[in-house]
Amino acid sequence: MKKDHREKTVGPWAAAKLDALEAYLKFYCTALSKQTFTRVYIDAFAGACVAKVRGSEGKKEASPFFDEIEDQEAQAQFIVGSPIRALNTPHGFQRHYFFDLDETRAENLRTITAQRNGVSVQVGDCNPLIRQLAPSLKKKNLRGVAFLDPYGAHLEWATIEALADTGTMEVVINFPLAMAINRLITRSGDVPENWRSQLTKCFGTNDWQKIAYSRETDLFGNEVTTKNGGVAERLLDLYLSRLKDLFPYVSTPRLIRNTRNAPLYYLIWAGPNKLGLKGAEYILSQGEQINPPR
Ligand SMILES: C[S@@+](CC[C@H](N)C(=O)[O-])C[C@H]1O[C@@H](n2cnc3c(N)ncnc32)[C@H](O)[C@@H]1O
Numbered sequence: 195m196k197k198d199h200r201e202k203t204v205g206p207w208a209a210a211k212l213d214a215l216e217a218y219l220k221f222y223c224t225a226l227s228k229q230t231f232t233r234v235y236i237d238a239f240a241g242a243c244v245a246k247v248r249g250s251e252g253k254k255e256a257s258p259f260f261d262e263i264e265d266q267e268a269q270a271q272f273i274v275g276s277p278i279r280a281l282n283t284p285h286g287f288q289r290h291y292f293f294d295l296d297e298t299r300a301e302n303l304r305t306i307t308a309q310r311n312g313v314s315v316q317v318g319d320c321n322p323l324i325r326q327l328a329p330s331l332k333k334k335n336l337r338g339v340a341f342l343d344p345y346g347a348h349l350e351w352a353t354i355e356a357l358a359d360t361g362t363m364e365v366v367i368n369f370p371l372a373m374a375i376n377r378l379i380t381r382s383g384d385v386p387e388n389w390r391s392q393l394t395k396c397f398g399t400n401d402w403q404k405i406a407y408s409r410e411t412d413l414f415g416n417e418v419t420t421k422n423g424g425v426a427e428r429l430l431d432l433y434l435s436r437l438k439d440l441f442p443y444v445s446t447p448r449l450i451r452n453t454r455n456a457p458l459y460y461l462i463w464a465g466p467n468k469l470g471l472k473g474a475e476y477i478l479s480q481g482e483q484i485n486p487p488r
Contacts, residue, residue, distance in 0.1 A: 344368065440464070
């Protein structure tokens with residue numbers, strides 16, 4: 195098979211995240227369609243546009259008659275990523291900003307959007323790039339949504355702060371607590387300096403350390419570090435309470451689990467508008483069947 199951008203694979207649970215995003219973008223643009231605001235979409239971690247769902251190829255149950263590898267490949271399910279969903283939103287956005295560290299993915303996005311007006315694709319770390327962009331979004335006649343969807347602890351708090359400071363932007367955050375963040379917080383407390391610094395940038399504070407670890411002196415006078423219980427829940431609370439300091443409205447987080455029911459990440463909406471909260475709460479609380487409110 196020809197190598198292309200679809201080489202990326204995702205777990206089947208990615209559909210829950212992307213379907214919720216798509217439903218929210220539809221709700222948002224429909225709600226604003228009668229107003230004169232310029233609608234802006236930011237995709238900070240834009241990704242590959244189309245990804246193969248892991249484990250979906252060549253499933254015998256799907257068709258017992260396919261045994262050639264190419265036929266198995268043909269049966270694989272592909273999932274459309276966030277940039278395409280945003281670009282196809284009914285009554286959609288007039289301006290799109292896409293960011294990705296990966297040159298190939300960015301190039302692919304440029305090709306796909308070549309015929310569209312108002313699209314900017316930038317290669318690089320989205321954090322400084324969005325902080326640079328944010329002041330220009332502080333306009334009376336502009337409203338927008340930023341989808342912040344990192345694999346790991348790569349979304350910096352200062353980036354969320356810059357978006358909140360616009361007063362015009364809402365954020366939909368993938369907070370990869372179990373999938374990535376909690377894994378950086380080792381049981382032994384021996385956290386490499388670059389992980390510590392990444393976690394502090396992600397939370398915008400080093401309070402995560404107090405939540406994660408206790409330090410005690412043992413009988414021999416040695417300092418012993420132990421990881422506390424309930425760290426994930428308390429880190430989620432820290433993140434949510436800090437979001438509430440930045441935005442007037444913050445949704446209930448929606449937990450996304452893998453196929454073995456293990457927690458992976460939370461989807462959280464935050465923004466300046468009560469109607470946005472109402473739509474986000476409704477959509478994030480839905481399972482498979484997503485019908486946004488009117
Ligand atoms: C979870 S994927 C995004 C998937 C996409 N939002 C979707 O659902 O279709 C994360 C993407 O972020 C990119 N990435 C990682 N760190 C980044 C950074 N600091 N700035 C911008 N992009 C980054 C990766 O190359 C990858 O394509």
